[in-house]
Structure formats: structure tokens, C-alpha cells
Amino acid sequence: MNALKLKKGVSRHSAYNLRDPNAEATEVHTLAVLVDNEAGVLARVIGLFSGRGYNIESLTVAEVDHLGHRSRITIVTTGTPAVIEQIKAQLGRIVPVHEVHDLTVEGASVERELALLKVAGTGEKRVEAMRLADIFRANVVDTTLESFIFEITGTGEKIDAFAELMRPLGLVEIARTGVAALSRGAA
Amino acid sequence: MVVQALKDQGVDTVFGYPGGAVLPIYDEIFLQNDIRHILVRHEQGAVHAAEGYARSTGKPGVVLVTSGPGATNAVTGITDALLDSIPLVVLTGQVPTFMIGTDAFQEADTVGITRACTKHNWLVKDTDKLAETLHQAFHVATSGRPGPVLIDIPKDVQFANGTYTPPAKANTAHYAPKVKGDLEAIKQLASLIEAAERPVFYTGGGVINSGPAASQLLRELVDATGFPITSTLMGLGAYPANGDNWIGMLGMHGLYEANLAMHGCDLLINVGARFDDRITGKLDKFSPNSTKAHIDIDPSSINKVIHVDVPIIGDVGHVLEDLLKVWKAGGRKTNKPALQKWWAQIEEWKKADCLRYTNSEKTIKPQYALQRLEALTKDRDRYITTEVGQHQMWAAQFLGFNDPNRWMTSGGLGTMGYGLPASLGVQIAHPDALVINVAGEASWLMNMQEMGTAVQYRLPVKQFILNNERLGMVRQWQELLHGERYSHSWSESLPDFVKLAEAFGCKGIMVSDPADLDDAIMEMLNYDGPVIFDCLVEKHENCFPMIPSGAPHNEMLMGEASTKDAIGSTGAVLV
Known part of the structure; x- marks a missing residue:
């Protein structure tokens, strides 16, 4: 984690443009936070975001190391570069937080999200939904004569696109897991 | 087990208030003599007293309160300690584990409520983990950037027997903030120091906290450098006020010369301060032409509000030690001719005499009262606490602090009611010292019940109340910024403080004539016991200089002082 490395080319006297929300466009960053799996740790992380006014676009959490008692929280957030740096530093201060990785700047990474979509319909619409699901490599995990539940895995954009196509074909309900992400390569 | 863990952590004093959910611990306290328990009158007082103890000793303060209202009353004090980075270990009782979540009598979600105002907190549900958690709590409170921690202990966990873990066996390895600064950055700073023409040290509470x-x-x-040095409210005393290079406190009510030096400098070296908004004023006009270095143990302080060029993450003591080594080893030299010009400029600014006020023979001016207090106490073994408001700023301006840990004030949170209980904590840590709480009457009333604690434990604290029958700072803002509409900023029914003192069983002194002031102060100092000193002062005095919120450093409001002659042609370029 190198949350504080200053960006090249930042002006020596840029005390203001860092704080001017209009001067710098916001960026989307995916953060992986490794924490002790203990009571209240998620509340600490979420409380940090709400208390300091940061955005959460997506958040997933699950235990990843049962023996080591570790959970991994994946957060997709938006903010100016200065705000993103501040979010990482603030996360690093939380006592049960072990590591904070900014997957967006630490080289290439893979991001995936899983979604379940319930689509109700009969006749031509039902056939069309099935055909599109094939194209998106979505699986059918439940079916009745009038409905499907599709399971689809992919980037957030892919799921957005699939959901948009399902809407006119009878989309009833959608459940998404939020983003899980890992950096590419051996390390 | 709790008492054993406290003893093993070297705790000698606990500030607290008993209640149903902590009675097992109070039982253990009753059965021993190593740890002294100070019974306060309100849980907020316990926390501020522990803060006073911690700030004046450098050791963590310990608080013991009960569940529910005990814990919620402590919240203001805990938040105060968080904002000012004061190490505290707060123990709260909780309803038994099997009753948590049932809205039991005196139940509150204490870890939930205090999550945002502690550095870390724990709910201990297993007695076997209690001792280790206590040791971890002391470790977290005192390592890195210090702060308050809280341990919530259900009553059944207090009653149960468990295995005791000694401090050496407790697992504290995971939380280990970096204390050594990056040597390359330190060398870079040394080079900047060599080249600087208009440098200034800007130091803060981090220096005090570092020890x-x-x-x-x-x-x-x-x-070694001969550079001028200014400090925040929190950092007073780290560099002596009688030192040659001291140019006074900076910030909203800081000295003219200190703020102009910040504005005009070409190298700003922040040592353990955090660019608080009371310091920076308008951000985009803050020290516009300087290269900025920042030494701080907390990575989140770096670039939080002000972009810095040379960040050094580490403990101030460690970084300064390395910086001095680098400086001495390289045979480095400062730019002497440029420094001479810079000092000449600062001397010109000093001529503005920014603290000047018009004295009166009829009424006591608050500034005069503090000047007399300073003159009559400066050679004593003296500790000062304050409440919050005008008196606090005047105290910072007119009292001199030559050593660290002598000045206890609520900086970050600005908690009215801090000073009286804090003075008790200081006096307990330093029984033979002179402890004075410089107060305003409005702040002082917020926790005045703690005079009972002072009398019970025979703590000879001096409550030096500058009584203007107003919420002075609110009144000042209303006068200057809200069209003189004095909405609810005065008190119509203040107590007779002398009678109040008698009611508490201590001494009360009232003074209103400037001619009597010295004798009255001496009477206060010579009395062996707590004193409430009611100093009736000018009601409409304003605290200057002042940088209004949102203004830059070079647009200060001055009181009596004139800046006309203070800014020469060279200085005009800088301001």
C-alpha cells in the first residue's frame, strides 16, 4: 500500500485546486480492504464513509480466511484524486484494517459481479429472453412456465446491459452482489 | 481482573462514577490500595479530568463509568480527546450479555454510540479475553497518534472468573504505526532548510504528544537553524515562549507577526500540526508562495486540507532526531543574509504590537487581568487549563509557556466545561503544583458541579473566572458579523460566585476594581485550598487580532493596534 505517493506533475503550490471540486473530475476506484473478521468492523468502514461524506457505489464483504480470521471488503467509490487518497489513509487508520489496496492504480485487475434476474413472460418474449441470455452466457437457475431466474456473472457494465435488455421482456426483480475484484498476475 | 490489568499497565489513578453495571469492578477497587479512584460529580467531568491528567503527564488517563447514561455522559469528553489526540482508556459497564438488545434498564449501544468518537472500541463478551483486550486498549490508545479507546464490559463478564493474560503475553503486534520517517524525505527537507530565504516552523500538539x-x-x-517558530494553540510550550526565535501563536486569534510570517514565507515546516481551519483561514490564500513540509504520524493528516510538497510520516521525536543528524553530519548551513532580512521584516511586523489594548482604571480589562496573573505566577511551578471562548484566546496570548505539558485546553472540539474538571486531573497528577483554570463564567457553569470533587479531595485548584456576564466569543461574533444582534448571548441570573464557593465549602474571592486586582490574585495564590475567583471584567471587550472565518492571514482585524507603520515596502510585497 502506498497511499501517499504524490502524483507526478502536481504543482508545488496547488493548495487550492486540490480542494476545488470542479477543478478535478471525480474518478471511480475499486479498493480491496483486508480486515479482521470481528464484530463491528463493517460498521466502522461504512461509518467512515457516511461520517466523512464519501461515496459508496458498491460494497461486498465476506470472510476469506477462516483460520486467519480475515475478511475482504471490496468497495467501489468515487471522488477526486485527493478524496480517494484521503479515503485510503482514513481506512488505513482503522485499527482492525490490515491492508488497503487501490486496485485501480495498482496495475491491472479483474472485477466481477454476480446478479440474479427474474424475468416473467410467455410466448415470443420468453423465447427472446432465453436467446439473449445465451448471448450473455447467463444460466437459468430456476424456471416456471411463466418465468426464469437468470444467473449472470461479469463486469458491472455487462450486467447493466443485460438488465436493460431484459426490462422490456418482463424483468420483475434483480439482485446484485456488488463487485468482487483481484489484481492480475502472480502477486 | 480489570484492576489487575490496570495495575500491570502502571495505572495509579482512575476517574469515575459508579453505577449498577460496574459494581463488581468497584468492589475490587474497594479491596485494594494501589489504584486511587477519584469520584467525580458527572461522567463528563471524569473524562475531562482524565484528559487533564493525561495531558500534563503524557500517560494515558483512565475512566470508569457505568452503562447507559454513564456512557452517554462520557461521550463529549471522549470526542474532545479524539479531536485533540489525547490517550484515554474508558471502561464502561454494560448490561449482562444475555440482556443486550432487550432495551434493559440503563442499556445503551455504547460501542455503537462511541464508534465514531473513539480511536477504537471493544465489547468484551468472554472473560478469558478481558485482560488481553485491556492491554491491547492501552497499546492502541498510546501508540501512533494517541486517542481515546473504550472497552464495554457486560456485568456477567465482570462477575465470571477467567484466565488472566499478563501484558507481555497480549497480542498487540498488528497495530504498529510507523514512527521512523523516510530518510530521503528528511534529507530533502534538510536541503530545503539550507536554501530557504523566508522559512518558518509551524508546530502543533504532535510535538507535545511525542514526549x-x-x-x-x-x-x-x-x-541550529535560527528560524522563526510559531505554534498552534495545542502546541504551546513545546518551544519556550521566552525563547529567542518565538514569534507567538498563529491562527484565528494568533499574533499578527506569526500569521504574516506564515503568509509570506517561502518554506513552511509543519511539525506535528494538522492545518486546522482555525489556522489556515481561507484555504486558497493560505501561505501562497511557500514550499510545504509536513511531519505527522498520521498518514491521513497529510494532504487532507493543504497539499504539501514534502510529506514525512513518522513520530515527531524520531523524525527530528534524524533531521538533526542529517543536518549536523552534512555540515549544512542556512542562508544567513536572507534570514537576516527575514528577521528584520518580522521585527517590523512585531512593531504593530497586535495585542495592544486600552487599559482602564475603572474596570478590569480581561487582558490586564491575565497580564497580572502572568506576572504574579510565571516563576511558579504552574499548570494552566482553560474553558473555551475569549478567555481561552486571551490566555493563549498573554500567558507564556516555557515547557510542554503545562497548557491544557480544548482545541479541536472546543468544549465549554472542559477546564474545571481538567484542572482537577492536573492537580491530582501534580499535587504540589499551582493549577489554575482560566475560565469564562458561562463555560465554567457547565461543569461547576466538579467543585464538589475539588473540595472532597482537597485539590487546591484556582478557578480564575473572567466574568463578563456574556458569552463573550458569541457576543463578539454577533457584534462583528451579525449586525450587533445579541441573540441569547448574555446571562441574566448568574450566581453569586463567592456564596457559591461558600456553599461548596471552598473560598470565594470577588474583585472588580483594577487597583485591588494584585492583592486579590495574591490572596487566591496564598490560600491553601480550592478558590473560585470571580473577576468582574469589561463586558464588551473583543479579542483581537482576529482573522474572520474564510479570510486569509493577511486580512486580520486588529483592535487598538495599528498596522500602518508596521508594513514597510518590502513587507507590503509579502502581505
């Missing part, structure tokens, strides 16, 4: 050694190293560094 007396850090203050010593800071003094050596200032001597």
Missing part, C-alpha cells in the same frame, strides 16, 4: 524529548529536539533544531 518531552521531541520538545528538546525541536529547540535544538530551532537553535
